[in-house]
Amino acid sequence: MKKFHMHKQILATIGLCGLLLAAPASAQLRIGQPSGFTGSVAAGVKENTEGAKLYFDAVNARGGINGQKIELISVDDKFDPKVTVEVARELITSKGVLALFLNRGTPHSQALLPLLAEHKVPLVGPSTGAMVLHEPVNPWVFNVRATxxxxxxxxxxxxxxxxxxxxxxxxxxxxxxxxxxxxxxxxxxxxxxxxxxxxxxxxxxxxxxxxxxxxxxxxxxxxxxxxxxxxxxxxxxxxxxxxxxxxxxxxxxxxxxxxxxxxxxxxxxxxxxxVFPNERSVAYGLIKEAQDLAKAKGMPGVSPAMMEGFAAAKVVAEGLRRAGPKPTPAALRDALEGLRNYDLGGLSVSYSPTNHTGLDFADLSIVDASGKFRR
CATH class of the missing domain: 3.40.50.2300 (Response regulator)
Structure with missing residues (x-):
């Protein structure tokens, strides 16, 4: 009898494992970031990513989007365009990401363009102001920052x-x-x-x-x-x-x-x-929101590079929200292109079939004696 019960338990366990394996991969909204976490741009890339995570973590803490949490999968491309394509292809084909996001570099972004068209996956918030990503309008690229x-x-x-x-x-x-x-x-x-x-x-x-x-x-x-x-x-x-x-x-x-x-x-x-307002200017809702979230995490504040990542994260999250409970890369693309006057917090983002620029804000800062950017 004991053997029979044990046998039933084993079968039940195997059955449960089978159900778990058959279930969707943790029902996450996966976003892929191929960027230069090592090499000459590593400092800025890490700050971009910290800013993006600041917003994604806040969204996930509130239950995610349509009950699903955003998972940012960041991969080092060593700031080499060839590696960018290799790791991006892996993110799309093996990880099933809904979008590529916040990669760094002009040649790197250009190298991704054929991949986006091949797999019909959007690239949101590339951390570059390259004109080639703005004109002519690429249907799969959604810029967040000025050129x-x-x-x-x-x-x-x-x-x-x-x-x-x-x-x-x-x-x-x-x-x-x-x-x-x-x-x-x-x-x-x-x-x-x-x-x-x-x-x-x-x-x-x-x-x-x-x-x-x-x-x-x-x-x-x-x-x-x-x-x-x-x-x-x-x-x-x-x-x-x-x-x-x-x-x-x-x-x-x-x-x-x-x-x-x-x-x-x-x-x-x-x-x-x-390309974003003063990171200490709480007159902008975008800045105040980022500052408050950073303070809650015990961080000293936010940098301009963090604000770029934070803003890009807000845009992709809004696109996911509008893409419905079971978003596909194509549905996300369509949702983003439908954004009109989306308020980031004092800055408005709009896209259309003929304009994927997003923001056109530009300003100057100077590094002061204390090593801070001043406007």
Whole structure:
């Protein structure tokens, strides 16, 4: 009799296991993030991700969306476009993600475009302002932040407005650098100026000694460096070592506390363009919400890079909410394209079949003596 009962228990256990295996994979809303958690952009990527998790965790604590929790699956692509595609394909085919999200890098985002079309999966909130993701409109890409061209042009126009006319430009030799340089040249044209120096540097392990001498020799009053955080910090250090006191300027891809740490003693006075409001400005509901959630977790505050991740997370969560109780990648895409005047908290996001830009906010900040961004 004991053997019979034991046999029944074993069968019951096997049956239960079978039911568990047959059930949907934990009914999670899976979002895949292939990004550079190691390499020259790691500091900013980690802050982007902290900001996204801040919002996703808050949504999940309230019960998730339609009873399902959001699961962010972050994978290191080592900031290599080839690896980006490899890990993104794995996220789509093996992990069943509903969207790719908050990846870093212009060449990396471009490399993903064929994959999005092949698998009909949206990319939401890429952490790049590349114009190629805005024009022509890609049906699978939903940007949340302004373009690099807008930032670069605004920075040059600002410098010109305060009497700085001798401006050098150093750009990484890839599609990101070319895109940013195009925006800078628009700013020069608007101000009726030309750069005193326009040079490229390799994306991988550049040496800035000669370029820094060129900046010093050009008598530049300001130098715009369009590159990753690590490369930009090394460029600024080399420029200072060459004897130049030119005002250093860079774009929002470097709007992270990690970038300030990389600059070290050379951080003070560096201008960084921003694509979200001041992270201490609680007049914006978006900022106050992020600050309150960070405080509840015992964090000291939020950085600009965290705000980018936080805003992108709000957009993808709203898309999931509108995509229904059993969302598919295609349903999420359609839901996002239907967003009109969605209030992030003082900033409004709209998409349409002819516009996937999202926000067009651009501002300037400067690093102060305490190592904080000031507006």
């Amino acid at each position: 690099y061209q807008r930032e670069a042009a605004k920075a040059v126009e600002h410098l010109a407005s305060i009497g700085i006319t001798r401006i050098a430009v150093l750009t990484t030799d890839d599609t990101f650098g070319a895109d940013g340089a195009e925006g800078a040249l628009k700013g020069f044209a608007e101000a009726q100026l030309k750069p005193v120096l326009l040079e490229k540097f390799p994306r991988d392990k550049p040496v800035f000694t000669e370029l820094a001498k060129g900046v010093h020799g050009s008598n530049a009053q300001a130098v715009m460096v369009i590159g990753s955080a690590g490369n930009t910090a090394n460029a600024v250090k080399a420029i200072r070592a060459a004897g130049s006191r030119a005002q250093a300027v860079t774009l929002s891809n470097n709007a992270s506390e990690g970038f300030i740490k990389l600059l070290g003693d050379h951080a003070r006075g560096v201008i960084v363009t921003q």
